[in-house]
Amino acid sequence: MVLLLTHPEVMRKVRSEVDANVGTARMVEESDIANLPYLQCVVKETLRLYPVAPIIPAHEAMEDCTVSGFDVRRGTMVLANAWAIQRDPNLWDTPEEFRPERFLDAGAVTAVTTPLMPFGLGRRRCPGEGLAMRLVSLTLAALVQCFEWDIGEGGVIDMSEGGGDAIVSCLPTPKVRRVHALCFNINIVRSNYQTI
């Protein structure tokens, strides 16, 4: 929501897509998400810039191997920095820009795998990815469909990052990891629905 509020042209596009494909006579449903490619791109682009798990939980090398010229001994703990990879200027065009269109190809969402990895990669990749993407997309679509959003007094949202504990109880590594702390003040100025 912060990225949409600070990029009103993107918010307008998402709204138009929801209005054109769902309208306001009924609530958006899960089956509508397939017809909302731009909204899906917004979710992907948000996970690229602000991955929920900036450092993928620790993995252990099962055998000696070489990765990009680095010798990795069996038993080495490997931590992948998804945050850095997803903002690497060698991999992404204008990586600091919030540009959902980068995931659009002729109106369809591109099936991007690497270097986008908010759900990890390989055999231990998040098994909840399908559920998470459906839930996040549906929730975002409902928030955009049902409310008009305003950035609030001052017109600025504090997006500074900080250290802290993450709620990662469902993950197998109970380590304290760096998270993004978001502090924001958003006003909902008009709602189409009383409750959602």
Ligand code: HEM
């Ligand atoms: C936006 C939401 C979510 C994000 C960004 C996310 C991200 C991740 C990441 C980065 C991993 C580590 C993958 C790796 O080690 O390579 C992971 C693992 C896991 N996730 Fe998720 N996840 C999300 C939602 C969910 C949901 C909804 C569920 C269950 C319903 C779930 C269940 C799991 C489980 C069980 C693992 C451990 C898999 C394993 O080690 O074999 N996640 N997730």
